[in-house]
Amino acid sequence: MSNEFQLFAESRSDMGKGASRRLRRLQERVPGIIYGGKDEPQMISVELRELKKALETEAFYSHVLTLKLDGTEVQAVLRDMQRHPAKGHPMHVDFLRVDKTHKITMNVPLHFTNEESSIGVKKQGGEIQHNIAEVEISCLPQNLPEFIEVDMAAAELDTIIHLSDLKLPKGVELTQLALGDDHDQPVAAVHAPKVRASADDEDGEGEAEAAGEE
Numbered sequence: 533m534s535n536e537f538q539l540f541a542e543s544r545s546d547m548g549k550g551a552s553r554r555l556r557r558l559q560e561r562v563p564g565i566i567y568g569g570k571d572e573p574q575m576i577s578v579e580l581r582e583l584k585k586a587l588e589t590e591a592f593y594s595h596v597l598t599l600k601l602d603g604t605e606v607q608a609v610l611r612d613m614q615r616h617p618a619k620g621h622p623m624h625v626d627f628l629r630v631d632k633t634h635k636i637t638m639n640v641p642l643h644f645t646n647e648e649s650s651i652g653v654k655k656q657g658g659e660i661q662h663n664i665a666e667v668e669i670s671c672l673p674q675n676l677p678e679f680i681e682v683d684m685a686a687a688e689l690d691t692i693i694h695l696s697d698l699k700l701p702k703g704v705e706l707t708q709l710a711l712g713d714d715h716d717q718p719v720a721a722v723h724a725p726k727v728r729a730s731a732d733d734e735d736g737e738g739e740a741e742a743a744g745e746e
Contacts, residue, residue, distance in 0.1 A: 537592055539583065541566075541576045541601040552624070556580070562622050566599065566608060569629035576601060576627075583622055591678040594640040596630060607631065607673065609638060630673040637707060640677055641666045644720065646685035652722035656689040659725050663718045667695065668707045675703035682719060692721045 544555070544563065552563045560580045567573035576599075586592045592610065599606045612626040630636055642665060652658040667680060680698055687693065694716045695706050708715045 537586055537589075537595055538598045538600060539578050539586065541578050541599045543602050544575045544577050547575065556623070562625055564625035564627065566601070566606065566627040566629060568608075569631060571629065574601075578625065580621070583625065587622065590641060594638055594676065594678055596673050596676060597627070599627060609636060609673075609676075632672060632674055635670050635672055636676070637668060637670045638676060639666045639668050641679045642682050642719065643679045644682045644684055646683055650684040650687050650722060652687050652689040652691060653684075656722075657725070658689040658722045660684060660687075661721045661723060663720060667698075667719075669700075669704050670707050670710075671704045675701065677701050677704060680704075684720065684722075687720075687722045689722055689724065693719045695719060 541564075542561075544551075546555075555561050555563050555577055559577075561577040562580050562583055564576050564578060565573055566576055595609070597608050597610065599608050607630050608627040609630055610625065611628040613622055614624040615621065616623055628636070642662075644660070644662065647653065647660050650658075650660065653660060669677075669680070671677075680700065682693065682698060684693075695709055696716045698706070698719065700706065708717065
């Protein structure tokens, strides 16, 4: 996968909470770290404004990035991020170095398609329930997808779609399925609307009572 995201990073030597606060307040930069691969972990910082702009795009969270660190380009993925508990802006970021020969494990979002035209919805009056919003995958960096598509077009009423039903891109594996069949959790389902289901139950009870009286 081509790299569409670039961030300019600078190495830093000052450590501790005080240094991180000064970095954020005085320089409007976010402290972070890059680790993994053959090199030692390195303390870095990135510009707050640039990072916040990148975070507005969903693909940034599951994409191989190019960090331009002190004039050197480093391939990496966003591994973790701490946000301010009240304001929500990034406080610290972790990046993982990647290379083409080693698999990485990442969480990628699920994109549900054809929900309104689903057989269970359009023809049978059901509604769709999402059980999970993302999945953990393992693959080589060049095979990392931005998302996994879940096509609901053929899903009928009372259908349950599991992890094993997902169509994965070439070279991509679901880590949960590697743990065994008992980890094949549901992803989505088509079921009757609760209001209608409740009404049917009440009708059933009413008929039963009427039959009893007779």
